[in-house]
Amino acid sequence: MAGEIIACIGAGRMGRGIAQCVAYAGHDIRLLDAKPRDAAAFEELKAQTLGEIEAGLAAIASLGAFDKAAIGEIMARVKVLPSDQASEALAQAAIVFEAVPETEAAKRDAFAVFDANADEGAALASTTSTMLSTHLAAFTQYPSRFLNAHWLNPAFLMPLVELSPADETADEALAAVRGFLESIGKVPITCKASPGYIVPRIQALAMNEAARLVEEGVASAEDVDKAVTYGFGLRFGVLGLLEFIDWGGGDILFYASNYLSDAFKDERFAPPAIISRNMEEGRIGLKTGAGFFDYEGMDVAAYRQKRMADFLRSLEASGLVRPPVLAGNS
Structure with a gap:
């Protein structure tokens, strides 16, 4: 073209x-x-x-x-x-x-x-x-x-x-x-015509929550941003959010969301209906062969290995990979 x-x-x-x-x-x-x-x-x-x-x-x-x-x-x-x-x-x-x-x-x-x-x-x-x-x-x-x-x-x-x-x-x-x-x-x-599209909608929630962490004195602005850069950012640069739910298990998100919702007395942490429905239907993710994505017939071990390789390359690009400490190089 x-x-x-x-x-x-x-x-x-x-x-x-x-x-x-x-x-x-x-x-x-x-x-x-x-x-x-x-x-x-x-x-x-x-x-x-x-x-x-x-x-x-x-x-x-x-x-x-x-x-x-x-x-x-x-x-x-x-x-x-x-x-x-x-x-x-x-x-x-x-x-x-x-x-x-x-x-x-x-x-x-x-x-x-x-x-x-x-x-x-x-x-x-x-x-x-x-x-x-x-x-x-x-x-x-x-x-x-x-x-x-x-x-x-x-x-x-x-x-x-x-x-x-x-x-x-x-x-x-x-x-x-x-x-x-x-x-x-x-x-x-x-995506359908919906306020915030996809990225701005997710981004708005994440940025507001980061600001709340500082406002509540949970952590400094510097440490919140380090958490995002070296945790959230690296992880979700390899795995999509929904893929990550399936990777760890939708049940983990379900229980964690209900805990946070109860602890903060705030419905913004409550799991959406689709998470509860997936739980009821046994669509937990990799461990059950289906979640947001279908893993039937997939070589799960090979898939996990590829994702780990992708993650390692991301760490290397960020200068965060170090050789092991051995007796000859300590």
Whole structure:
């Protein structure tokens, strides 16, 4: 899919991050300024936008990710156009990302630009982190071509993109955006239109609980963050949350959650109904052959060994693996 044309309405932080990803992957990217400006103000924005994208590439190259000599070729694929050149910016674009401020007025204006200028068949993908696709779909004349595509920051480094189609979204539009993202090295997932998507919803609970630990004097901010970095982060960089439940056993989570709920007298720790239902049905995880995932016919010993190898590589990357202390090297 190299060489496709991609457009983005909005040249702010997210638009610039998307441009960096798209151009790096070999595609032309056109950033359309969402605001009318006089010539001098636009030239200032353009210089700032291109400068930030180039600086981002240079920073990654300096870490050894790629040869900095390639930056010029990558930057040649990026164009920044003023708001009155929407037809040129969106012409022949297979996908148009919307990356304007999180207000309904800004979204409506951007969608109107898409409706008036995008090619027939082009997909429209909002990058909103707060609004639902089922709400935004009404802002365009072409809801079958619309969905949300929530990139995580920093866009160039974070592989995950949460795709959230509206009720009207055509399968072809979802497949086109998913396929493109996969082609540029991203990991798209699909979720229903729901407040917080997946990552922000889980993240909000974890961050609030970390703040409570400090507020309650349970531990210092430094030790809470060490616990997350060297415990939570390393563990769940290898095993997904639901996979970890199955790994240890859903029964452990069930009893631990009920204990915490009772100890704190707070229902926020209570296990959700699906955990209780899995307990009743004997879907405990690896030990029973099924949990959130089905392990029937799996070589569980080989699966555990692979996950342990993944965990070891994660520890090595973090500089946390040490050789054993033996008589000759103590």
